[in-house]
Amino acid sequence: KQEVTQIPAALSVPEGENLVLNCSFTDSAIYNLQWFRQDPGKGLTSLLLIQSSQREQTSGRLNASLDKSSGRSTLYIAASQPGDSATYLCAGRPLTGTASKLTFGTGTRLQVTL
Amino acid sequence: GAGVSQSPRYKVTKRGQDVALRCDPISGHVSLYWYRQALGQGPEFLTYFNYEAQQDKSGLPNDRFSAERPEGSISTLTIQRTEQRDSAMYRCASSGDTGEQYFGPGTRLTVT
Numbered sequence: 001k002q003e004v005t006q007i008p009a010a011l012s013v014p015e016g017e018n019l020v021l022n023c024s025f026t027d028s029a030i031y032n033l034q035w036f037r038q039d040p041g042k043g044l045t046s047l048l049l050i051q052s053s054q055r056e057q058t059s060g061r062l063n064a065s066l067d068k069s070s071g072r073s074t075l076y077i078a079a080s081q082p083g084d085s086a087t088y089l090c091a092g093r094p095l096t097g098t099a100s101k102l103t104f105g106t107g108t109r110l111q112v113t114l
Numbered sequence: 115g116a117g118v119s120q121s122p123r124y125k126v127t128k129r130g131q132d133v134a135l136r137c138d139p140i141s142g143h144v145s146l147y148w149y150r151q152a153l154g155q156g157p158e159f160l161t162y163f164n165y166e167a168q169q170d171k172s173g174l175p176n177d178r179f180s181a182e183r184p185e186g187s188i189s190t191l192t193i194q195r196t197e198q199r200d201s202a203m204y205r206c207a208s209s210g211d212t213g214e215q216y217f218g219p220g221t222r223l224t225v226t
Contacts, residue, residue, distance in 0.1 A: 004156070032213060043205070044157070044217040051212075089156050093213070100145060101170060102215060104156025 002027045004105035006090060012111040013080055021075040021108045023090035028071030030092040034102065035064050035075050038087045047088075048075075080112045116140070118218035120206050126224045127196055135191045135221045139208030146189050147215065148181055151203040160204075163189060196225045 003026040013019055023033075032051050036044040048057045048064040050073070056065040063076040073090055087109045091102035119138045127133050139146050144165050149157035159173040165186040174180070178196075183189040193200055201224050207215040 034215065036217075043219040044207075046214055046216060049212065049214040091156070100162055100164075100209070100213070101147065101159040101173070102149075102157075103159070106154070106156050 002092070002094060002103045004090065004092065004103055006088075006105035006108050008108055009106070010109040010111075012113060014113050015080060015082060017080050017112075018076070018078050019080055019110070021077070021088050021090075021110070023073040023075070023105055025071035025092055025103075027094070028068060029095040030066070030068060030071060031095045033064075033066050033073050033090060033092045035062075035073075036089045036091065038089060038107070040086075044089065077110075080110075082112045082114060085111050118206055118208050118216055120204075120218040120221050122221060123219060124222045124224075126226060128226055129196060129198060131196055132192065132194045133196055133223065135193075135204050135206075135223070137189045137191070137206030137208075137218060139187065139189070139206070140210070140216055143208035143210045143216075144186070145209045145213075146183060147207045147209075148189070148191050149205045149207065149217075151205055151220070157205050160191070193223075196223075198225045201225045 007022045035047045050057045050066045061078040066073045087107040089107045091104040121136045146163045148160040151157040161171040161181045163183040178194045181191045203220045205220045207217045209215045
């Protein structure tokens with residue numbers, strides 16, 4: 001059974017810092033990977049999708065990479081802002097079986113302080 | 115355009131009652147997914163549809179849970195004889211050609 005670990009579980013940084021969130025899968029046979037943001041009491045917002053043929057994806061201050069050989073992904077947030085405070089979840093689609101269902105990590109809770 | 119919508123947003127029901135949760139996917143998205151999320155955890159897969167066909171229901175906890183998508187658009191997740199352990203956030207997602215999944219706001223189910 002695929003398990004996804006996100007490190008750290010929680011992180012507090014001052015505004016302006018660059019930071020890295022980590023995600024690792026027990027089964028590295030991942031088809032693609034999505035990073036989501038979840039605000040308290042709200043739904044999940046898709047941030048980035050790394051397709052099977054890609055190694056990384058960028059959107060604004062966010063950059064996500066995927067190393068399929070090791071089953072690890074990182075989300076880099078540049079010049080963090082208080083509005084970035086949220087829980088960040090990574091989720092992977094398996095290479096085999098039901099290739100569409102996502103397996104999620106438990107998330108990294110980020111707080112960016114003034 | 116409109117995103118994924120779910121109704122009701124909140125549902126409180128008594129143990130033993132049946133509930134039906136609705137999901138309206140993004141227009142044109144052929145794939146639809148149901149997940150369940152406990153507090154402090156990531157969503158867990160329940161079931162998946164491609165058009166009207168239920169492709170995978172391996173995540174449904176037991177036979178009290180069922181889902182349908184009869185016309186390949188709106189989907190309903192039904193829980194029969196609800197139990198307190200069914201209390202959770204139920205989330206629906208849909209995806210199109212890219213496979214990127216877009217989530218609705220969820221239905222918070224509380225079984226008393």
